[in-house]
Amino acid sequence: MDIQQIKQRFSIIGNSVTLNRAIEVASQVALTDLSVLISGESGTGKEVMPQIIHQLGARKHNKYIAVNCGAIPEGTIDSELFGHEKGAFTGAHESRKGYFEVADGGTIFLDEVGELPLPTQSRLLRILETGEFIKVGSSKVLKTNVRIVAATNVNIPEAISKGKFREDLYYRLNTVPIFLPPLRDRKEDIHLLFRKFSTDFAAKYRMPVIALEPEAIELITRFEWPGNIRQLKNVAEQISVIENNRSISANVLLKYLPITKIKNTLPAIFDSNESSGLTERDILYKVLFDLKNDVTELKKLVFGIINSQDYNLNDNENKNSIVQSIQNLYSNSKLNIDESIEQDHVYKPQIIRTPTENITQHEEVVEESLSLADKEKEYIIKALDKYNGKRKNAAAELGISERTLYRKIKEYNLDN
Numbered sequence: 362m363d364i365q366q367i368k369q370r371f372s373i374i375g376n377s378v379t380l381n382r383a384i385e386v387a388s389q390v391a392l393t394d395l396s397v398l399i400s401g402e403s404g405t406g407k408e409v410m411p412q413i414i415h416q417l418g419a420r421k422h423n424k425y426i427a428v429n430c431g432a433i434p435e436g437t438i439d440s441e442l443f444g445h446e447k448g449a450f451t452g453a454h455e456s457r458k459g460y461f462e463v464a465d466g467g468t469i470f471l472d473e474v475g476e477l478p479l480p481t482q483s484r485l486l487r488i489l490e491t492g493e494f495i496k497v498g499s500s501k502v503l504k505t506n507v508r509i510v511a512a513t514n515v516n517i518p519e520a521i522s523k524g525k526f527r528e529d530l531y532y533r534l535n536t537v538p539i540f541l542p543p544l545r546d547r548k549e550d551i552h553l554l555f556r557k558f559s560t561d562f563a564a565k566y567r568m569p570v571i572a573l574e575p576e577a578i579e580l581i582t583r584f585e586w587p588g589n590i591r592q593l594k595n596v597a598e599q600i601s602v603i604e605n606n607r608s609i610s611a612n613v614l615l616k617y618l619p620i621t622k623i624k625n626t627l628p629a630i631f632d633s634n635e636s637s638g639l640t641e642r643d644i645l646y647k648v649l650f651d652l653k654n655d656v657t658e659l660k661k662l663v664f665g666i667i668n669s670q671d672y673n674l675n676d677n678e679n680k681n682s683i684v685q686s687i688q689n690l691y692s693n694s695k696l697n698i699d700e701s702i703e704q705d706h707v708y709k710p711q712i713i714r715t716p717t718e719n720i721t722q723h724e725e726v727v728e729e730s731l732s733l734a735d736k737e738k739e740y741i742i743k744a745l746d747k748y749n750g751k752r753k754n755a756a757a758e759l760g761i762s763e764r765t766l767y768r769k770i771k772e773y774n775l776d777n
Contacts, residue, residue, distance in 0.1 A: 362388065362417065370416075371409055374557050375550035379542040383410065390537045391417035396489060398474075398534045399512040401541030404589030410539055411470040411510035420508055423467035426460050431473035438481050440497050449498020461494055461505045468508040474534065475515030475526060482527045485509075489533045509534070544586040544593060552578050554590060558597035569607045571600055576611035584618055738773045741766070745775070 364384050367373070373384065390397055391414045399407045408427065415425045433441050440449075444459030460469055471477075477485065488494050489509060493502050511534045520526040544551060555573065563570040573581065586592055596617050600609060744755035756766040770776060 371413055374554050375547055377547040377550050380547060383539050383541055386539050387413045388417055394508055396534050396536045397510045397539060399539045402543045402589055403514045404591035405541040405543060406590050407512040407541055414510055415468040420467050424464045425468050426464045427470040428460055429472045431476035435478050443494045443496055445497035446499045461488060461507055464507050465505045471511040473513060474511040475513040475517060475520055482530050486530045486533060544589040548582050551582055554593055555581060555597055558594045559601060562598050562601040571607045571609050574608060574610050577609050577614045580611045580614055741769055
């Protein structure tokens, strides 16, 4: 069975190289009894790999049991996995088989294996090496023939260095490693997944399918998706249920995404190591660069018209045409900037524009300084002056925390 057939059978969406490699390894190791350790961030779909391994292997007609090790309390994990005898502990009114006994001849998937307590890790190591285990409260050694597939989002080597995971168990589980990449490293798959989820939810809730506009597609591609596929699915479901307009713009999509997780695509002049919490500054940077581009376009328009052989500047009709072109450019620019600021609820700087009627052939257009530090300092001073030095009100006006304002006042020596 080739990779495409496996994807169709197990409803896997995506074409990234790392995803295809993970599927290829899973299909190859399925015919063996080797232990497999699947690693990857939470929400990347690690639970699909053990199903592929089980269904494509010789054990497919026997039991498959998935166990979330992180969801079972430490006091009962041994009983759940290995079983217990009657009277082994308070509440043990009868004997019980554990997962390893029930899954004999089949496959057991240990999700979040990094959460297992150390004593349980020792018992698991014994099963991997000899196939033997002992029920809680018993002295009788039992045998089991189980294929073990484990998964974790924990950095196991780091956990080993901290004494939280057994090194010998790690090497025994990690006979064949499979890595599932985070969604931010599968950019080509993000829109495909979103469309799949949108179609599923449209059928589930009996409503039209939502569709992303080009700017919204770019936005979900740049978003870092810390919750990976699980988070993307939740966002698709929220939008499908809540939004009446089935064509989703970037501004609408922004309401469902924390803006601090949108990957910075501004020019390299900005320091990507700056605090990611100052989202107001990120948006202000964008506004300033949009304004600079508009000024550049305005200059080209004005000087192109002035230098044109086809225009007589003494002709009133031509003058009106020039003025109208400039006004249209500014109107569109102002509308786009204002909409961007209002959508993100940040402080809107007042942009003073020179009236177009005063532009003549002999005047020189001087670009305003776009130094980020100067602009930030200027807005802080204006806000403080507006509220007579009351920093709480000034911080609210600027859209930043009072703590941030105090730090900036000290940084720019504005205490006086």
